[in-house]
Amino acid sequence: MTEPRPLKLAIDEVITRRGVNVDTLKDLPQPDDDPYLRQEVLRQAGEYADKHIPARYADAVADDPAVIDWLRRILDRAVTESVMHVQCSVKTGPSLLILGPTGVGKTHQAFGVLRLLSQTGVRCAWKAVAAADLYAKLRPRHGVDSETEFRAVADAPLLLVDDLGAAKTSEWVEEVNYRLVNWRYERVLPTLFTSNVPPRELASSLGERVASRLIEMAQRVVLQGSDRRRVQVP
Numbered sequence: 027m028t029e030p031r032p033l034k035l036a037i038d039e040v041i042t043r044r045g046v047n048v049d050t051l052k053d054l055p056q057p058d059d060d061p062y063l064r065q066e067v068l069r070q071a072g073e074y075a076d077k078h079i080p081a082r083y084a085d086a087v088a089d090d091p092a093v094i095d096w097l098r099r100i101l102d103r104a105v106t107e108s109v110m111h112v113q114c115s116v117k118t119g120p121s122l123l124i125l126g127p128t129g130v131g132k133t134h135q136a137f138g139v140l141r142l143l144s145q146t147g148v149r150c151a152w153k154a155v156a157a158a159d160l161y162a163k164l165r166p167r168h169g170v171d172s173e174t175e176f177r178a179v180a181d182a183p184l185l186l187v188d189d190l191g192a193a194k195t196s197e198w199v200e201e202v203n204y205r206l207v208n209w210r211y212e213r214v215l216p217t218l219f220t221s222n223v224p225p226r227e228l229a230s231s232l233g234e235r236v237a238s239r240l241i242e243m244a245q246r247v248v249l250q251g252s253d254r255r256r257v258q259v260p
Contacts (some may be wrong), residue, residue: 129253
């Protein structure tokens with residue numbers, strides 16, 4: 027009769043198959059709960075990530091030290107806030123603002139860190155939305171309750187808002203940005219923002235009220251480099 031594999035080995039194999047470096051996970055806080063429960067959490071989280079991460083970023087890897095440090099802080103808070111570490115989940119925590127010009131890998135880092143989160147054994151039904159898609163969801167139209175749409179996004183345990191500031195500025199867009207940022211600011215809900223807006227132009231592009239809250243609530247990371255999407259023609 028074949029000896030069953032140790033559960034830890036089985037979990038590591040699942041993680042490796044999903045393209046996550048197990049050595050990276052060793053440096054992150056881990057929930058000290060029932061290993062069988064953790065295996066089920068990993069299964070569910072992996073399926074959730076596979077379903078909600080766009081195909082373009084299915085293999086995204088977060089490798090920026092500041093982005094990994096933000097995840098460490100999220101996990102530290104989750105473990106601390108959980109009672110006896112049973113069904114450890116993200117409830118509150120710091121936010122992250124990833125800035126940089128077009129094509130340097132902001133969205134890649136964002137989905138990479140969400141993918142890494144899904145392999146830690148910490149529960150988090152995160153949501154991801156492009157800013158332009160958010161505005162489309164919230165525009166008043168027949169048969170749609172915009173407030174319900176807003177709350178579905180605003181109340182997410184962890185939220186990724188991609189490309190904040192990319193839409194043409196208007197009073198309505200600025201108000202949507204303010205409502206969302208302020209909602210999560212007041213409730214200390216961890217939010218991951220990406221934006222092409224240069225650091226010195228946050229106030230002029232997003233409005234003073236939004237910029238002020240982002241500066242206080244979010245750790246800031248500025249990525250440098252050339253546009254990775256450009257095809258080099260010899």
